[in-house]
């Protein structure tokens with residue numbers, strides 16, 4: 001068997017193990033070990049599983065992931081987010097579909113201190129969905145809005161996925177974060193537009209909420225958002241005032257969220273522990289896949305199939321656009337049933353060389369990739385954000401209804417993806433302004 | 437033909453990878469196709485994994501940076517801490533090319549302990565590359581007084597001690613975050629090769645570049661460290677060809693740095709970045725500091741890490757380096773430099789004894 | 793058997809608490825470094841090295857057993873979920889078996905690596921200070937040994953059909969969020 005044959009056999013074996021529900025990390029380690037063994041020797045394979053684990057984990061940029069997770073979880077468990085939805089709702093009371101739009105804005109602001117899409121959906125879902133259902137908003141609109149709005153949690157910085165992309169693709173995280181702002185805000189605007197259009201064409205999905213709001217109420221509601229705004233302001237000032245770097249922002253932000261939670265007297269030991277436990281679960285799940293992916297990269301390199309596959313993809317068409325659209329479709333399909341961390345770590349070793357060879361900007365591609373994977377968070381059959389909302393609403397709304405509610409927004413997301421491909425310089429505008 | 441995997445931690449398309457690819461061609465040529473080297477830039481081993489990776493044969497050969505593994509390579513790391521000799525010997529922009537030759541000669545001819553410590557990691561040393569570091573700042577620093585309170589990223593212990601001696605404070609920030617640190621004001625100054633002006637885009641962050649002070653550079657590369665089992669399995673002819681081409685590799689990378697540094701500095705000057713000569717008080721303070729620090733380094737390695745005769749080792753290396761500053765003074769190309777590294781150092785290695 | 797499972801869960805809880813503690817220590821350490829650097833111009837020596845070589849390794853590897861206990865490893869469930877229940881049971885068995893092989897290999901190999909690092913007393917330099925990192929290498933074999941115990945136990949339960957008695961509930965964390973899959 002040639003090296004290429006061994007490589008493809010390993011790839012096939014990996015797909016089989018994945019289909020058999022063997023954990024992604026374990027599958028990748030088994031296949032990489034076996035592959036390295038047959039390509040080279042037992043000694044090399046045995047060596048690799050001792051050289052890689054420490055080195056992969058002891059990574060400074062990676063260390064910001066548990067810290068950003070912690071910050072988001074603390075903010076959520078300590079109810080720093082609570083005033084957010086109420087404030088948006090009081091201020092947007094007059095708009096058609098005001099509650100749904102409030103949920104989108106609430107998610108967008110929470111996204112600025114929460115690195116994960118699921119956590120963002122869960123936080124806003126608990127507050128906003130019951131409120132919308134109570135106000136006779138349609139089940140589809142109520143749940144779909146929050147499920148999709150959560151996805152900006154991974155676009156507006158901080159973002160676990162963008163950090164992970166930065167680590168794997170060796171791209172500067174601050175630039176990725178800046179570009180994430182633009183894509184996140186454009187997505188938010190798109191979702192608001194969809195809500196307005198839906199309510200306009202079918203007013204019954206969002207009945208007008210009769211409630212007169214006084215100026216005093218507005219001020220009071222705004223005042224209640226101070227905890228989250230304080231944490232946000234702290235991070236913003238620290239980052240741009242040269243006090244800490246983007247990597248340190250996770251630890252400092254988590255600390256600030258803790259302090260604010262204590263000031264607000266909502267952060268109990270039990271809640272703090274819950275936040276730390278969530279952080280541990282997510283981090284260790286990520287580490288074991290990361291380890292597998294790191295080993296798998298060596299297998300791709302030594303067998304040479306990495307470049308064979310990349311070349312094959314590049315050979316499909318003369319047009320970079322066709323190749324790019326192909327990659328978009330592949331990620332949309334993968335997103336249907338893969339979880340983003342797994343999808344990133346599984347595919348980047350093969351896809352990155354294609355993107356580099358195509359001369360695309362690597363920051364821009366990072367954003368495109370995360371946007372596509374976030375679409376996967378709400379597409380059936382496996383859509384984590386939808387599952388989270390389902391967990392919150394229980395038997396009141398069917399799973400299929402939530403997926404259906406998301407569909408309208410998906411059309412807008414595809415438009416945003418199209419815009420990102422058509423106008424890459426818009427995505428890269430903010431990083432350029434900030435970093436020259 | 438023998439297939440050999442070479443790993444480097446440099447990124448694709450960097451000066452380092454281009455040098456490695458040129459070397460692979462060179463090795464193929466001089467061996468008549470007998471040495472078939474495949475270069476893996478970052479895809480096989482990162483710099484932090486290199487020592488263990490070459491030890492276990494994940495790569496047959498790799499570029500090992502000794503200061504990343506000071507406990508594994510104490511003798512070689514000690515020498516790498518002496519690069520501030522660039523400043524006291526006034527080597528200008530030829531410090532790096534002289535250093536690479538001196539280190540190659542020193543390790544292969546004069547430092548059995550260095551060879552032994554590599555052997556303990558299941559590998560042999562062949563050649564080195566080197567380049568000078570420059571002090572790049574967002575503020576104008578010229579005199580000793582200017583250095584007071586400057587926040588500086590120092591890439592090694594010797595510069596940290598120097599920074600303390602001039603009243604600056606050191607900030608530790610990983611290399612990829614230097615740009616962010618300088619633009620956001622977490623750092624006032626940072627020390628690294630001129631190539632980083634382009635590679636890390638520091639050209640957009642830096643306002644002033646200081647010449648000659650504090651001096652020093654990257655001095656601890658094993659450009660092509662070879663797994664010992666791989667080495668022993670080669671024929672004597674292949675080993676000779678590999679050594680010859682290793683001389684070329686060290687030379688071509690060092691020379692390319694020399695050329696690129698010049699270009700980067702010109703580009704910086706064009707962009708309006710001030711290229712400053714240090715004031716006399718800063719210069720003389722630095723030279724005095726270096727003399728003193730050499731003794732420090734020798735004592736440290738003897739007391740803390742139990743190395744033997746470190747004072748002698750430092751003196752030996754110093755005289756070898758001095759000789760090399762003369763040897764490279766008129767070199768005009770990578771090829772001339774290759775000949776020097778080969779004739780003056782690597783040709784003296786007995787390929788039937790070395791690494792056995 | 794269930795008593796053994798409960799015992800294992802107690803050991804896991806111990807290491808999880810330790811992991812949580814280090815999450816907090818990591819947060820405080822990073823924040824303190826930033827504050828010190830801002831106020832006193834000079835941060836805490838070795839923050840980056842300690843965060844990466846110690847806290848990250850502890851947070852990543854001590855909690856592997858916790859993730860395994862709560863069944864929160866990330867896998868592709870789509871195809872397996874379509875199969876009959878009895879097939880799925882055996883798929884779980886396969887996953888346990890492969891996990892045992894992987895964690896056993898990682899444990900032995902990284903123990904070897906830790907011994908090598910111990911022998912030379914591996915350290916890294918931060919500024920002018922040497923920070924020993926060799927003790928951190930022992931965390932990996934320890935963490936993988938813990939998770940190995942959990943999967944071995946699960947595998948035995950699968951073979952014998954016994955009830956595991958492991959504490960798989962997420963009540964202490966958050967039943968809605970499904971941690972481990974959040975991104």
Ligand code: NA
Nearest residue numbers: 111114153158
């Ligand atoms: Na976010």
Ligand code: NA
Nearest residue numbers: 336376379382
């Ligand atoms: Na999906």
